Amino acid sequence: MTTPFVIAVDGPAASGKGTLSRRLATQYGLRHLDTGLSYRAVAHALLSADLSLEDEAQAVEAAREVDFAGLDPLVLSTHEVGEAASRVSVHPAVRRVLVEKQRDFARVAPGAVLDGRDIGTVVCPDADVKLYVTASPQVRAGRRHREILRLGGQAEYGAILADIERRDARDMGRADSPLRPAADSHLLDTSGMSIEAAFLAACAIVDEALAAKN
Ligand code: CDP
Numbered sequence: 620m621t622t623p624f625v626i627a628v629d630g631p632a633a634s635g636k637g638t639l640s641r642r643l644a645t646q647y648g649l650r651h652l653d654t655g656l657s658y659r660a661v662a663h664a665l666l667s668a669d670l671s672l673e674d675e676a677q678a679v680e681a682a683r684e685v686d687f688a689g690l691d692p693l694v695l696s697t698h699e700v701g702e703a704a705s706r707v708s709v710h711p712a713v714r715r716v717l718v719e720k721q722r723d724f725a726r727v728a729p730g731a732v733l734d735g736r737d738i739g740t741v742v743c744p745d746a747d748v749k750l751y752v753t754a755s756p757q758v759r760a761g762r763r764h765r766e767i768l769r770l771g772g773q774a775e776y777g778a779i780l781a782d783i784e785r786r787d788a789r790d791m792g793r794a795d796s797p798l799r800p801a802a803d804s805h806l807l808d809t810s811g812m813s814i815e816a817a818f819l820a821a822c823a824i825v826d827e828a829l830a831a832k833n
């Protein structure tokens with residue numbers, strides 16, 4: 620393989636894009652970047668310094684500081700940080716800084732799997748494979764609910780569903796890089812699919828693209 624092979628995975632919260640992306644990266648020997656963590660890192664920096672999430676200049680500063688190697692998923696995975704991330708991610712100047720870093724990551728051989736909201740549309744419009752992973756809001760809320768209970772936490776299904784619907788509306792409705800499937804993406808509705816079934820369906824799509832590239 621001469622040029623880096625890039626797989627773009629987009630989709631709403633709890634659609635299973637992270638789980639799928641990690642497995643694809645292992646399967647195909649690619650690096651993996653969860654781009655949501657970079658927006659979460661910006662939100663976390665502002666929250667920790669008691670700064671307003673609407674403060675675009677401070678958010679840009681925090682975005683410049685983001686180092687993918689130093690992102691801690693455990694610290695950044697909270698519900699509060701996810702909600703704040705979807706608020707700071709509406710600032711176009713923040714997106715510009717992070718998108719450049721994400722593109723640099725994708726350019727390195729042998730290639731990468733990037734997951735997020737705008738990978739196929741904005742970050743890597745020339746990706747070799749574009750997947751748009753989705754599931755109904757009810758299924759996604761159920762997954763998040765089970766995940767929280769499994770980790771020993773407490774949560775109400777109804778509150779999680781409301782949160783997912785609010786985040787979908789913000790991510791799909793923003794002016795800059797809204798969440799939407801790229802025209803040339805493969806749609807993977809995982810509502811009735813196990814993790815394994817989604818992985819196998821994605822592998823079939825990637826294998827076809829690899830055969831066409833080689
Ligand atoms: O990255 P994203 O927020 O899209 O989702 P995730 O963290 O990969 O998946 C959210 C939860 O759904 C995890 O607990 C997965 O194990 C679970 N999941 C599932 O039950 N069935 C799938 N087909 C995909 C994910």
Ligand code: CDP
Nearest residue numbers: 632633654655656658704705708735736737
């Ligand atoms: O894991 P989950 O899907 O809940 O969220 P995430 O992927 O960690 O993303 C958190 C927030 O960052 C999203 O709600 C988006 O508003 C934003 N985001 C974005 O705008 N663009 C990306 N490429 C990735 C995330």
